[in-house]
Amino acid sequence: MKAVAHTVIRDIDDPRYLEDLTLEPPTLGAHDLRVRVEAVAVNPIDLKVHGRRPASAEAPVILGFDAAGVVESVGAAVARFGVGDPVFYAGSVARSGCNAELHCVDERLVGPKPTTLDFADSAALALTGLTAWELLFDLMALDDDAHSPAGPVLVLGGAGGVASMAVQLLAAFTDRTVIATASQPDSAEHARALGAHHVIDYRQDYRDQLAAAGIDDVAAIFSTHTTAFAWENFARVIRPFGRIGFIDDPAPLDVSLLKARSVALYGEGMFNRSVFATDDMIRQHEILTRIARGIDGGRLNATTGQHFGTINAANLRAAHRHVAAGHARGKAVLSGFG
Template sequence: MTETMPAVGYRESLPISDEASLEDVRLPVPEPGPRDLLVRVEAVSVNPVDAKVRRSADPGGGVKVLGYDAAGVVAGVGGEVSLFEVGDEVYYAGSIGRPGTNARFHVVDERIVGHKPRSLGFAEAAALPLTTITAWESLFERFRLGAESGGTLLVLGGAGGVGSMVIQLARALTGVTVVATASRPESAQWARDMGAHEVVDHHDLVAGVRAVAPDGVDYVFSPRTGGAIETFAEILRTGGEITAIDEPEGLDLLPLKPKSITFHWEFMFTRPLFEPPDMIAQHDLLERVGELIDDGVVRTTLTTTLEPINAGTLRRAHEMVESGHMVGKVVVAGF
């Protein structure tokens, strides 16, 4: 008889206000592949990508399980696993190409998993992986920043999950001046707490940036790129760079050409989807950030914990994320 487990999934794309938008289900416990870990999930985080997939990827009556961020305990390992053992506490962001983490047990390739920071609980750790990977790859792979790097970095949405980690990692590991955007006093204060040197109102970006960086900025990190390219072209210095994580339709980059501005895409699921030779880079960066957390250099971005992991609680978490007013991260913990 196949062992089953509790999970949360959906059968059709519905507004989160509909009780059927996320449902409690029972599914077979998955079997780990050769490089996989079987993880007993203790906490998951909800990100904008969860809501986006729920709204746009209709499973056609089958059950689709969402969830990417997770923290838990290794309950089993595949035959070729070398980085972890049963009993290890881990955190990771999974793959958009595989079933999600909103389940009691989850399988994930060990090359994209890190050991959970020792100083954090499961909920605190679950807030971090997806945003940490996105921030790290943006700063150190797209912008190619390092300890000696200078200039000015503009972080749009500084109080969001990814923005919070971009600010922290830029302050900890580079020499750039960090300017964050915010729209409310509480989000502005959060961005400062994360380490932003300056915070400007994103409703009047040109004036705000000019007030603190009269000569313009060198780098722009953007989770909201649609309709902003001309503004970016104005506030960036010649030869500046943008890294975007959204996918606005009909994006026109021609305004960037006169200043020879470089445009990068960042998609943290690229490595899990395509398994390039350097796939283990995500394991390595999660290990490094875990050290920074345990050393007190970087902190968790958890602001709200909901319990337990079930359909009703996850619907509440999706509602919070879809509101667009989140400061930090929401985590759902405990089966």
Template sequence: MKAIGYKKSLPVSNPESLIDVELPQPVATGRDLLIKVKAIAVNPADYKVRASMPPTDGEVKVIGWDAVGEVVAIGDAVTAFKPGDAVYYAGDITRPGSNAEFQLVDERIVGFKPQSLNDAEAAALPLTAITAYELLFEHLNIVKQAADAKTKSDEVILVTGAAGGVGSIFIQLTKAITDATVIATASRESSQAWVKKLGADYVVDHTKPLPAQIDALNIGSVTHVASLHSTDTYFEAYTEVLAPFGKIAMIDDPESLDVSKLKVKSLSLHWEFMFARSMFNAKDLIEQSKLLNHVAELIDQGHIQTTIGKNLGVINAANLRIAHAELEEGRSIGKIVLEGF
């Protein structure tokens, strides 16, 4: 099968940083699905792994953690899928990724592809959707709003890095199935317009002091923070704007945080890493399949839109190097996808 991988961790400007290779087609056993990959998206995890995790000498490492495809074979313990099913998934960071014609993925982390989206549009969603969903409901414990609810929630969520991939899904999920108020951070005019379009109730500029701007909104204290970028920069501001017993959930990698600042208000700090379930074969691994199916329903009902930004065409090493370079340089708007081999 065709695949794209690397033998050494090299700068993306080096033609050998990602190479086209031929590899044996894997065979499905157990709970694995053999999926024929049709479209993929690129995430920061891709270039971070490429740059920092070299394979064993002589081996080719295949990465990629966002894909849409068709199930072509199933293991003998599979119960939820059959050959011919259209699926979407992020995969498992400890196994070969989606930058290949065929991929093995545990059925418990796979969802049925949204019917209203094409392959490229759907490929932009899995990793960010899983991350946003787990942040919202498992770490921040935001209450899902019943359709017949008579009272309005007093939950107020501050979302920093709101215009990015995770933030764009997080805002939509929050407004689709909760009654929480969303304060999004964005500085550029285009970013502010984007988060408003997605449903943010208020927008503040993260290049200016946050507490004064939030206080000026006159909506009370923030109860939850979804910190999607630069947590160490805004950490002190979080402790100032949060109400007692508030929650902070983050996805980035701050060098250090003074958690003693959380004590006086009894604030809690949570970390979201969507690969944790598959890395440690968690007992509730199937929750990722369930949430992907829920997100697909919300998309097909018109509550959530794809965050695709650019389609670079065929899945090959040359196009993937371009995608990695754009992500590394911060030039991309929306998700970068590739389609077909």
């Protein structure tokens, strides 16, 4: 099968950063679907794995986690999908990636592809959708008014991939006021189009800007970029017994700032269910199914940004560089192996 992998860890500016290879197809496990990959999306985790996972000519590392494709074969224990089913998923960081013509993934991590989207737009949804849903609803329980504090939610990075999904999910599945952050007019307009009621500049004082919008404080904060400046502002605008969730890997934070208001802190790791093989792995199948229904029902929209062409080493390196620049709006996607 065709695959894109690395055999040596190289700088992203090196043309040999990724290589086009021909490899043996993956072995099917009992709970696995073997998927013929039609499209993939690139995430920051791809770059992190490239920089830390040793590789060699004998053991090349295939990156990629977001994928959409068609089930080619199924394992003996598979009960939810059959050959020919179109699917989308984010897979597991502990297994070989999806930048290959054939990829094996546990069916409990897979959802039915939205019928109203093509494969590229579907591939862009899984990791961001799962990350946003798990933090908002599974951890902070912001869709459960009986078990979470009422009030507005602040979403940092309102135009980014995960934040774009967070804004949409809050707008579609809750009645909460949503405040997004942005620094540029086009990013602010994008966040409003996704469902944000207000947009503030993340570089300026949060409390002053919220007050100007008639908002005293927020019940929850969804953070994609937990900087020292942001953290100080969080402590000033979060209400007593509020909730703060983060998806990034921040520098050490002074959590004592939260104690005076009894604020709960949550860290989201989308791959934790698959890496630790938790008893509720099936939850990701359930979430992706809900997201697909939300797309097909017109409640959610695709978050695709730029399409980088067919799946090959040169195009994937270009997509990685785009993501590494840190200013991408929406997801970088590629489709087909040419």
